[in-house]
Amino acid sequence: MIPRLRIGRVMASRLVLAVGVFAYFALSDDRFFTTNNVFTIFEGFAQLGLAALAIGLTIIAGELDLSIGSAAAVGGILAVTWAGLGLVPAVLLVTLVGAGFGAIQGYLIHRLKIASIVFTLGTLIGLRGLAFLISNEDTVVVPDLDIARVVKHQLWIFSPFSLVTIAVLIATAVFLWYSRWGREIFAIGGGRSEAVAAGVPLRRPLVLTFMLSGAMAGLTGALTSLKSGSAAPGGFADLLLPAATAALIGGVAITGGSGSVLGIAVGSLTLRFVISGLSLRAEPYYVLTFVTGMLLLIVIALELLVDRPEARQRFGMWRARLGRGGSRASPA
């Protein structure tokens, strides 16, 4: 029972895209391919990669966790509040709380047999309220700014934050590839009724998926907030858009069951290349939002045209009708 590997065509196209985007900006702007800017790109990647992994895993499992933005906001406030315990304990604690919350969320989604988009929409609202509650509706600030300095300390093109993200990505990739539990996540996303019929338990992968997305959301909220030294209860409200865009650019199929951590990482990097290139041209944030939204729509359109057999078939029929060949025009 090995998950469908789509490394071949899809992954290759994503890698080519990433290299192409990087090369375009590197050639068009001297400031792009410098140590400091690559460091900045990795800082953005550090936050985005975890969020994209959180949403990407749930998409792979055939679900959707809409609550990651609010969970990150709660995680950020908890991390800043607990910063007095020390950097590592605070971050670990927040990650555990996120994992615990996610596990309960996954368990309830399984137990109540409720659509995850509905349940996580409820927690999206509820957790946002909780973020305001526990912060007394105000920005919370770390007692000691040394913590912020440690998190964003520059080591060549990396920082502790981006190194943590890279380590988490690698660990998750290994877990998904080599463990039975990881492969179950792919199995229930690809064809749920077939997987259940073949004896895959539904509860374990569901709980695990939402546990991981909760943990990643908490972790990205914690590290991002500790890095800036403060956390606002209204923060991370727009996390879902870049996260989903990065995951889908990275080849995670929205229909579930296929995708890879490497793809999610490449997708996150590609999006950060674009954001960085546009930021260097001093484009305002709303242009970045516009471009991200358009990228998401383009990826959706491409996936419809390229990855779906019936769309390909329809395309073949058009070609046949236009008299330019197209032998696959027979309707299935």
Added chain:
Amino acid sequence: MKERLVTERVVEAEAAEEAAARAASPWRVPVVVGSAVLLLLLVGWITTPRFVTVDNALIIVRSASIIGIVAVALTFVTISGNFFSLSLGETASFSAIAFSFMIAEGWGVPAALVLTLLLALTFGAVQGLVVAAGANPIITTLGAGAALFGLAAVLTENKTMRTGSHVADWLGRGRPFGIPNQTWAFVILTIVAALVLTKTPFGRRLALVGSNAAAATATGLRRGTIAIAAFAIASLGAGLAGMFTAAQVGQGTTDQFPELTINAIAAVLVGGTVISGGEGSMLRTAVGAVFIAGLDNLLVIRGYSFGVRVTVTGLAVLVGVSLFTVLRRRAV
């Protein structure tokens, strides 16, 4: 092989149980929605004398109106089996800006009104078209929302667009028979939408496509057309909300409706519309919008903070959707 058969039998039995429960008690969900409203009234009446008064009822219904208009329109999308749209707030903001611009340019109220609504209709139809082609509605509308926000911000350089005249004041502030125009629109739209859903061929097709897409396609219904129409209607509702608000406050901005999308979805969910489609009621959605506004109003009068109010709204959504899901499945 034996295991597989057992699982299949379990799945079949569950489906049969579900169908039986649905047939046995079509009143269960309406009863729960009605009880929730009565409970709210009772608690409010006992604890807060100011809550159950005619004046306060008008305040609640007025604040429910904008959300209610959008929620009722969104219900078409949900019943059609396309979950919901995440671009409603952005569509409303875009419409508010477009309307303000047209008024400021002196195009006159009728032209501005018609053109704004046509614009909103077009945005919705385009999103419906993408969804009809097979894209995931949540992700599509997430991208479309970001693109719309970005487009509006680029066009206005993210500055407030003022109407600069009083010609549209009546639209936003008029009170025929002492009741605001927005509330009239909410009530009339709910009635019209309910009639469209239950009495017209379009409404019946919508519910059929939502409850069983395969059967609907087999009987010759065009799923694509239904999806396009449903998203166009939802977008039209958002456009109407944007226009009313722009006329009322005399301006439009890109982030005028930060909570509209989530609140409208919450109203649909609290109203007990089945998220997977096929079953729902405009009246219940309207009651859902009034319930959420009433709950918020009660908590405001009682002096609770924003955090408490948002948390309670989230909990109401969570409890509501969980209860409806369980009630629809189990014969109690």
